[in-house]
Amino acid sequence: MQHKIIDAKDVVIRFAGDSGDGMQLTGSLFADMSAVSGNELSTFPDYPAEIRAPHGTVSGVSGFQVHIGSEDVSTPGDYCDLLVAMNPAALKANARWCKRHAMILCDIDAFDASGLEKAGFATDNPFAELGVEDRMIIPAPITTLTLESLKNSGLDRKSALKCKNMFILGMACFIYNRRLDYVYGYIGRRFEKKHPEFIEPNKKVVRDGFNYAANMQLIPNTYIVEPAKNLKKGTYRNINGNQALAWGLLAAAEKSGLQLFCGSYPITPASGILEELAIHKSLGAKTLQAEDEIAGICTAIGAAFAGSLAVTSTSGPGLSLKTEAMGLAVMAELPLVIIDVQRGGPSTGLPTKTEQSDLNQALYGRNGECPMPVVAAHSPAHCFDAAFTAARIALEHMTPVILLSEGFLGNGSEPWHIPSMKDYPEIKPPFVQGLLKPGEKFHPFQRDPETLVRRWALPGQKGFEHRVGGLEKTHEGVLSNDPLNHETMVRERAEKVARIARDIPELKVSGPQDGKLLVVGWGGTYGHLHAAVHELGDNVSYAHFDFINPLPSNTGKVLESFGKILVCELNSGQFADYLRTLFPHCEIIKYNKIQGQPFLVGELVEAIRKEM
Amino acid sequence: MATLTFKDFKSDQEVRWCPGCGDRAVLSALQRALPKVSQALNYDKERYVVVSGIGCSSRLPYYMNTYGFHSIHGRATAVSTGIKVANPWLTVWQACGDGDALAIGGNHFIHAIRRNIDINIILFNNQIYGLTKGQYSPTSKFGAITKTSPYGTVEHPFNPGALVLGAKGTFFARSLDVELALNEEIMTAAALHDGCSVMEMLTNCIIFNDGAHRDLSDPAVKADHTIVLRQGERMIFGKDHDRGLIYDGRKMRVVHIGEGGFTEDDILVHDAHSDNIGIHMALADMKGPDFPVALGVIRDVRDITYDDGVRDQVKEVMSRSRIHCVDDLLRSGTTWEVE
Numbered sequence: 001m002q003h004k005i006i007d008a009k010d011v012v013i014r015f016a017g018d019s020g021d022g023m024q025l026t027g028s029l030f031a032d033m034s035a036v037s038g039n040e041l042s043t044f045p046d047y048p049a050e051i052r053a054p055h056g057t058v059s060g061v062s063g064f065q066v067h068i069g070s071e072d073v074s075t076p077g078d079y080c081d082l083l084v085a086m087n088p089a090a091l092k093a094n095a096r097w098c099k100r101h102a103m104i105l106c107d108i109d110a111f112d113a114s115g116l117e118k119a120g121f122a123t124d125n126p127f128a129e130l131g132v133e134d135r136m137i138i139p140a141p142i143t144t145l146t147l148e149s150l151k152n153s154g155l156d157r158k159s160a161l162k163c164k165n166m167f168i169l170g171m172a173c174f175i176y177n178r179r180l181d182y183v184y185g186y187i188g189r190r191f192e193k194k195h196p197e198f199i200e201p202n203k204k205v206v207r208d209g210f211n212y213a214a215n216m217q218l219i220p221n222t223y224i225v226e227p228a229k230n231l232k233k234g235t236y237r238n239i240n241g242n243q244a245l246a247w248g249l250l251a252a253a254e255k256s257g258l259q260l261f262c263g264s265y266p267i268t269p270a271s272g273i274l275e276e277l278a279i280h281k282s283l284g285a286k287t288l289q290a291e292d293e294i295a296g297i298c299t300a301i302g303a304a305f306a307g308s309l310a311v312t313s314t315s316g317p318g319l320s321l322k323t324e325a326m327g328l329a330v331m332a333e334l335p336l337v338i339i340d341v342q343r344g345g346p347s348t349g350l351p352t353k354t355e356q357s358d359l360n361q362a363l364y365g366r367n368g369e370c371p372m373p374v375v376a377a378h379s380p381a382h383c384f385d386a387a388f389t390a391a392r393i394a395l396e397h398m399t400p401v402i403l404l405s406e407g408f409l410g411n412g413s414e415p416w417h418i419p420s421m422k423d424y425p426e427i428k429p430p431f432v433q434g435l436l437k438p439g440e441k442f443h444p445f446q447r448d449p450e451t452l453v454r455r456w457a458l459p460g461q462k463g464f465e466h467r468v469g470g471l472e473k474t475h476e477g478v479l480s481n482d483p484l485n486h487e488t489m490v491r492e493r494a495e496k497v498a499r500i501a502r503d504i505p506e507l508k509v510s511g512p513q514d515g516k517l518l519v520v521g522w523g524g525t526y527g528h529l530h531a532a533v534h535e536l537g538d539n540v541s542y543a544h545f546d547f548i549n550p551l552p553s554n555t556g557k558v559l560e561s562f563g564k565i566l567v568c569e570l571n572s573g574q575f576a577d578y579l580r581t582l583f584p585h586c587e588i589i590k591y592n593k594i595q596g597q598p599f600l601v602g603e604l605v606e607a608i609r610k611e612m
Numbered sequence: 613m614a615t616l617t618f619k620d621f622k623s624d625q626e627v628r629w630c631p632g633c634g635d636r637a638v639l640s641a642l643q644r645a646l647p648k649v650s651q652a653l654n655y656d657k658e659r660y661v662v663v664s665g666i667g668c669s670s671r672l673p674y675y676m677n678t679y680g681f682h683s684i685h686g687r688a689t690a691v692s693t694g695i696k697v698a699n700p701w702l703t704v705w706q707a708c709g710d711g712d713a714l715a716i717g718g719n720h721f722i723h724a725i726r727r728n729i730d731i732n733i734i735l736f737n738n739q740i741y742g743l744t745k746g747q748y749s750p751t752s753k754f755g756a757i758t759k760t761s762p763y764g765t766v767e768h769p770f771n772p773g774a775l776v777l778g779a780k781g782t783f784f785a786r787s788l789d790v791e792l793a794l795n796e797e798i799m800t801a802a803a804l805h806d807g808c809s810v811m812e813m814l815t816n817c818i819i820f821n822d823g824a825h826r827d828l829s830d831p832a833v834k835a836d837h838t839i840v841l842r843q844g845e846r847m848i849f850g851k852d853h854d855r856g857l858i859y860d861g862r863k864m865r866v867v868h869i870g871e872g873g874f875t876e877d878d879i880l881v882h883d884a885h886s887d888n889i890g891i892h893m894a895l896a897d898m899k900g901p902d903f904p905v906a907l908g909v910i911r912d913v914r915d916i917t918y919d920d921g922v923r924d925q926v927k928e929v930m931s932r933s934r935i936h937c938v939d940d941l942l943r944s945g946t947t948w949e950v951e
Contacts, residue, residue: 282936459658462656
């Protein structure tokens, strides 16, 4: 059969297998390869909490979806064009994500009686059972072929079986007309130091997979996704949210001239930030893997007192543990960035799934009157700017700042037009030297009359010895139970945070600037909302919030320009409730999803259309 | 550098501990020790940071005219750790109580010791919660009757010395609030020790646990109930200087010099610098009525410190990396051009 090469504007591929099958690697390699070829792309790893969940079961299925295109790609895609299913469980967990015309490529060796039984199929026709028998099903004996390919390689059976994902990658490269050079290069780099003996076998499996796909006569069409044409000129790289966030912090350290200190405790899905910073000691970053979440933030508070750009990173349950110390940082008025990569909650919840449900905790979850700025990242690459901005606010306004990311952003990746650091502002903390008039005595909690920011004196500086702590104090830094002093300080701490609104950009609305309906989102739903609004023809008004507290200063004006406001978020309506409290005269309605999964563009389109 | 005195370390804040509180004596010893430390190490006053948690003793930073951080309950050790790692040039002192360091802050305490971070921890052990008005603590004696144990506790206390040495601590000393001269000596030794120094100060809470350490502090009996260990000296104690400690290979024993064939030469010589943590553990574990309680510097050994390790690793990686600024970082690894 002669196959036809079809030009595709965009395609979505979902790699799914057992959690030990290497699907995350296969997916990210395919994504990187597409990025280097100049495609727009977005990825979505969807994996179980267990490292090795029971083999062959639906709960153990690990998936990686990648959306590549030659035009604007802002989401990992709702439904896929190609589903790779390494076993019946992977098929069962993912069949519902297949488009009507999708191709399903499966390792038929795994579809034996035992495999079908483990996945909970009642019959021996899983495709019919799932209602996908009309899709283009390509059964390939991938296990057998991989073992055959490697029979003279010297690899034992166990090692050889680990190469199945490379066979699949070879097949995918054929289907999407990808050259194998990138994969060869990766394999070389990966194994050259420790296991050079794996290089040739892995290359061979990829090549055999590619050739098998070409020769099997079952694949009628292959696809070419042209490089994106409307991309801004410049240098690009692929980046995930956790990495971008870590790099944004390093950028803020450089622009403030401070050393970066990160005290953190490992937690899914935030560990990547600590891991990434630990690599970059060459930029002077100090990382401390603390004994617990509380020590993570408390070491960071100590480092802030000593004059570092201090950071602690965590996810929801960890944020709960840090709560008391966050209050200490508010009271001591020290700069600190607290990163929460949100996951499904409450409690341990859904550790590997995404959600936006820590918003209330970020805004209110502390004892006493304890206001704290809250900033949210809206895409994997935007994590860089969000981290930079959070650090800038913390350092220039002498306050802890909560930076909200999401599992979907932390693990997701996209191509990024690499910025130049000369385009980023210098960060200027209010260091006491230079701010003190000759003969003026230093008082630790005396404030700048405009910003209400206190001045920062660092241990080691002669003549500025002072004490900070959790107890209420006067401007002079003396302990005080005086009722009026407490009220003054509470109001000043709140007003200091409120005035940060003068230091952040105004809220922008895309589409008509007034009208019947405004669609509102915040955080990681940006890509999906952007795509949904685009699909509706760009006459829909849409505003996305990167700044949650304080809100941009024109927020009231924007909301009042619309008849009703539809707030879409991945929780039961926390941001909508927040806006209702602040703008009670606006008609604010909610569209929510609480499934540990991102929105689908399709469901957003429908929800918005209903309100139009 | 001007010579610092006692007065330089006194802040203008009124000391608000109860009259007769043992914490006052410890504060005074610290204010007397630091000028000596400054002289010995050529430290200026701005180099000192005093950190605390929550509890009576944690008020101490307010009374010191240095940089200070009065943090939250149990977390002083974590705050100290952050300060020291961020700026190893600073010299960090920490005041914490038995509830603060061993109950709510127990985790940070053992991990600071495990990491051997160069901070000086004064553990005020009065065997009671004072600031919350009289509940039992993790060092209260078994059976102690307190507000939350009206029928006596049914739990064993920690021996802080055993805990520190169990975590492979490199410095442990013990003393009593009233031993002003010994305390100055211990604090100076702790300051000179490069690593995590824990000084257990047995303090008297005059309100809620008065006399808890009377057995050790009463001049009539203290010579028989305590032994002050000094480097290189034989472990001899007693009013009449007639008893000593020997180690028979398995356990510590008290012998009478001149009886049973034991002479002064048989008595152990104290070596705080010895690698043998077993002897130090046995010394830290001693208690009445069979043994004297060991005071003084029990263990003082060298090991790599965490703060030096972090700093040196950063230096080392910086010297061999090709990434020197964020622009280098952004362009490292796989990138591609769009033209």
